[in-house]
Amino acid sequence: MTARLSFASLPAAHPPAVDPRELTVGIVHLGLGAFHRAHQAVFTEEAARLTGSTGWGIGGVSQRSTAVRDQLAPQNGLYAVLTRGPGDPSIRVIGSIRDILTAPEDPQAVVDRIAGPEVAVVTLTVTEKGYRAAAAGGLDLTDPEIRADLTGRPPRTVVGQLAAGLARRAELGAGPLTIVSCDNLVANGPFLRRLMEDYATAAGAPAGLAKQLEVARFPASMVDRIVPATTAADRDEAARLLGVRDEAVVVAEPFLQWVIEDDFAGPRPDWDRAGAVLTDDVAPWEQAKLRMLNATHSMLAYLGGLRGYETIAQAVRDEELARLAQQLMTSDVVPTLTPPDGLDLTAYGASVLERFANPALKHRTAQVAMDGSVKLPVRLLGTVRDRLAANAEPRLASLAVAAWMVYVARGQDVNGRPLSLDDPQADKLRAALQGSGQEPRQLVEALLGVESVFGPDLRESETFRGLLTGHVTALTS
CATH class of the missing domain: 3.40.50.720 (NAD(P)-binding Rossmann-like Domain)
Incomplete structure (x- = not known):
């Protein structure tokens, strides 16, 4: 032994x-x-x-x-x-x-x-x-x-x-x-x-x-x-x-x-x-990491999990998901950032996807998907708010949020395998969904109403609601 x-x-x-x-x-x-x-x-x-x-x-x-x-x-x-x-x-x-x-x-x-x-x-x-x-x-x-x-x-x-x-x-x-x-x-x-x-x-x-x-x-x-x-x-x-x-x-x-x-x-x-x-100032480094690496990690976890991928590396090798992840960073996130000295955001974004694609790590989508109700506000919703404030449509960030909504509501991947809801607000999320119908609009309304996640400002945003409804419709069709 x-x-x-x-x-x-x-x-x-x-x-x-x-x-x-x-x-x-x-x-x-x-x-x-x-x-x-x-x-x-x-x-x-x-x-x-x-x-x-x-x-x-x-x-x-x-x-x-x-x-x-x-x-x-x-x-x-x-x-x-x-x-x-x-x-x-x-x-x-x-x-x-x-x-x-x-x-x-x-x-x-x-x-x-x-x-x-x-x-x-x-x-x-x-x-x-x-x-x-x-x-x-x-x-x-x-x-x-x-x-x-x-x-x-x-x-x-x-x-x-x-x-x-x-x-x-x-x-x-x-x-x-x-x-x-x-x-x-x-x-x-x-x-x-x-x-x-x-x-x-x-x-x-x-x-x-x-x-x-x-x-x-x-x-x-x-x-x-x-x-x-x-x-x-x-x-x-x-x-x-x-x-x-x-x-x-x-x-x-x-x-x-x-x-x-x-x-x-x-x-x-x-x-x-x-x-x-x-x-003297961590904020630019922090924002770049949270909004580029962590947000993209979450997007790939939810979209990849729904498609039946067990690891982040598998998800990022899906050409469509890799393209969406890249677009999230370049189209929605980068315009909201002021990079710290010495950090090239384009190169950083490319390195993020390269690191995610490392097949030796076997980082499970289910592990990254945990605790979404407390991760989304710091990883994705700040980007959503900044883009809306700039009169821009946060299409890719909204897609990531919509994927979380479908992940929570559906509870299974495309192959019918269960997707566990491991979240500190799981009971609150289930309660919100219990009284809603099955239509995408109803699902979006139910989860947008969880104020501890979204707050009243996003709940009342017609632009955000419309984007979410469109994405949830596509993801559930």
């Missing part, structure tokens, strides 16, 4: 860049999923290698299940990143994650970890829905978990964990904290600050929390790397390359990017030495 990856079985040919046993925790990361392990954890380890710093080990927090802890703990926190590009795959063992907590098991331990005086930075990848924001912006104070955290229980929401951790830091006299959101949200840093301020106000503005919020920094950031779900075949491939079994291996494309607003409350890892871009 093949040994499992650990300090004892570490392959001599694949050591981590820094000896993990020398690292102390200086970063807490909330949301210990595959993306973090293939992105921020890699940047952090590379920065440590280049600078010799040992103070930036990561204390990871899994927000939901024990699965990641159960994978990593027997491996001394070690795992591999299996990189799949055009040629042969490569593999690298990472050791920057030094501590693993599971929030539902011990929420107070999470608070204590954030409060630790040795911690200077908290990073987050909790997906859009993890922030529990209201449709109109700000924190959703009607959310039952937020309300429960506000009663003073050991917190279970991300905002509650951060608030309790900051309050505890005030009690301990710990220094100011930098909190870096790495999720696909517009102006994610200021957005998270607003949620925290809303929570503090609802909690009665306790002095310690208010003081810590005053000195905390919430820099915006933009992250980019395609990280599909790991399969059994990936684990077998990793075992072949390593010579030991890795139950926590993650898969990624070669491309890796991180743009961070240079606004920190105290010390930070030298992520820029590892290739991250530190800038």
Whole structure:
């Protein structure tokens, strides 16, 4: 039986860049999923290698299940990143994650970890829905978990964990904290600050929390790397390359990017030495990525899923879908963007489709299609609004939204196979559709009426409604 990856079985040919046993925790990361392990954890380890710093080990927090802890703990926190590009795959063992907590098991331990005086930075990848924001912006104070955290229980929401951790830091006299959101949200840093301020106000503005919020920094950031779900075949491939079994291996494309607003409350890892871009203005990078890469990803997930394609690579090899994806970027998105210095939007759009076409990744359309109700507003609806404001018809962006509507309403692909609705607002979407008829116009009216997705402005737009109805008619005929 093949040994499992650990300090004892570490392959001599694949050591981590820094000896993990020398690292102390200086970063807490909330949301210990595959993306973090293939992105921020890699940047952090590379920065440590280049600078010799040992103070930036990561204390990871899994927000939901024990699965990641159960994978990593027997491996001394070690795992591999299996990189799949055009040629042969490569593999690298990472050791920057030094501590693993599971929030539902011990929420107070999470608070204590954030409060630790040795911690200077908290990073987050909790997906859009993890922030529990209201449709109109700000924190959703009607959310039952937020309300429960506000009663003073050991917190279970991300905002509650951060608030309790900051309050505890005030009690301990710990220094100011930098909190870096790495999720696909517009102006994610200021957005998270607003949620925290809303929570503090609802909690009665306790002095310690208010003081810590005053000195905390919430820099915006933009992250980019395609990280599909790991399969059994990936684990077998990793075992072949390593010579030991890795139950926590993650898969990624070669491309890796991180743009961070240079606004920190105290010390930070030298992520820029590892290739991250530190800038005064993340917004142009963020807009280009959200509206070009993420929006096109969603379009291909819904159109491709409806056509029966299991992976994004299969969808983008469909000539018609590739053409539509290209037109979405060139016709609807690019006119709404001001590119940052050094970014050629035409070349960037071509690179997006080239990356999506990588057959080695096997990024499932169903995975990308998840959580559409919270992804559409940040990926596509901003483009729709900007084009409408310019008296232009957002035909391709509307097609992507219409594909989501049909995906939600139909629930099966062209071959009759089920398309699951994995969405935090699934019940609300089903309820909206329950009272509607089967005609395209009725379907559009029903889903446009979900204000937490579209808002009143888009619901009342005759141009947008007309485009959606035309596209839904074509997609369902």
